[in-house]
Amino acid sequence: xxxxxVITLVLVLLLLTVxxxxxxxxxxEVEEAATEDPAGTEDSEQPATGQPQxxxxxxxxxxxxxxxxxxxxxxxxxxxxxxxxxxxxxxxGKTVEALIGFQNQAENAFHVEYIRGALYSPxxxxxxxxxxxxxxYNTTVASAEEACLxxxxxxxxxxxxxxxxxxxxxxxxxxxxxxxxxxxxxNTVDILDPESTLDAKSVFAxxxxxxxxxxxxxxxxxxxxxxxxxxxxxxxxxxTAVESGTSNDGVxxxxxxxxxxxxxxxxxxxxxxxxxxRRRSR
Numbered sequence: 001x002x003x004x005x006v007i008t009l010v011l012v013l014l015l016l017t018v019x020x021x022x023x024x025x026x027x028x029e030v031e032e033a034a035t036e037d038p039a040g041t042e043d044s045e046q047p048a049t050g051q052p053q054x055x056x057x058x059x060x061x062x063x064x065x066x067x068x069x070x071x072x073x074x075x076x077x078x079x080x081x082x083x084x085x086x087x088x089x090x091x092x093g094k095t096v097e098a099l100i101g102f103q104n105q106a107e108n109a110f111h112v113e114y115i116r117g118a119l120y121s122p123x124x125x126x127x128x129x130x131x132x133x134x135x136x137y138n139t140t141v142a143s144a145e146e147a148c149l150x151x152x153x154x155x156x157x158x159x160x161x162x163x164x165x166x167x168x169x170x171x172x173x174x175x176x177x178x179x180x181x182x183x184x185x186x187n188t189v190d191i192l193d194p195e196s197t198l199d200a201k202s203v204f205a206x207x208x209x210x211x212x213x214x215x216x217x218x219x220x221x222x223x224x225x226x227x228x229x230x231x232x233x234x235x236x237x238x239x240t241a242v243e244s245g246t247s248n249d250g251v252x253x254x255x256x257x258x259x260x261x262x263x264x265x266x267x268x269x270x271x272x273x274x275x276x277x278r279r280r281s282r
Contacts, residue, residue, distance in 0.1 A: 082096060110173065155191050166189045
């Protein structure tokens with residue numbers, strides 16, 4: 001029947017919705033685990049992870065950390081990956097996460113001060129397009145240790161969708177307060193059009209919810225319609241006629257003997273219009 005098909009459809013939509021929510025939860029947990037330990041090392045020592053703080057570079061900071069005056073320290077190596085965007089295609093207006101691995105093979109410790117990033121013209125490296133907010137870390141990386149640093153940035157939504165040159169730089173110092181600079185990423189990236197707020201997964205979820213409400217409404221309407229038809233049918237049924245004779249007093253005098261009729265007539269006052277009176281007058 002139609003009701004059975006509707007109930008089956010509602011159950012299927014509920015199952016799909018629950019499955020979709022579980023997949024989203026699992027994906028979130030995997031992403032968080034990858035962010036917490038992206039290097040996946042098997043060493044017992046955990047890499048030191050800095051706690052970034054947003055900061056705005058001043059003119060003095062820019063003068064003190066001029067990239068042309070700092071170089072990378074010996075024994076330091078770094079790498080940068082984009083776990084969510086491995087193809088380096090970043091939608092404008094979306095926050096991008098960069099995981100920076102900082103390895104110290106020198107004899108002395110280094111103190112990671114902050115990280116900054118910027119977009120440049122791919123044709124002219126001196127032409128600045130957008131300067132990202134720098135993040136303070138204040139993380140110390142001892143000798144023979146490594147640290148995983150998380151840096152977030154976001155391209156301006158007003159940028160034209162095309163290729164840009166992206167530069168990410170790590171500033172750190174040694175115990176003698178000498179400043180060093182490591183450019184962990186310097187390559188072209190693709191900036192795409194801003195993502196639509198209504199993606200395919202959201203549309204699917206909305207359609208599932210709409211289907212559930214539509215099925216419940218249809219099932220309820222069928223139940224109400226069936227009950228209304230039953231009450232209307234009962235109202236339209238004609239009452240069954242019950243014959244009770246032809247007399248006005250509920251007694252069929254045709255089956256009563258004349259002697260009993262005479263006896264009844266004597267015991268009560270009989271109206272001339274009653275059946276007994278009429279038969280007696282005969």
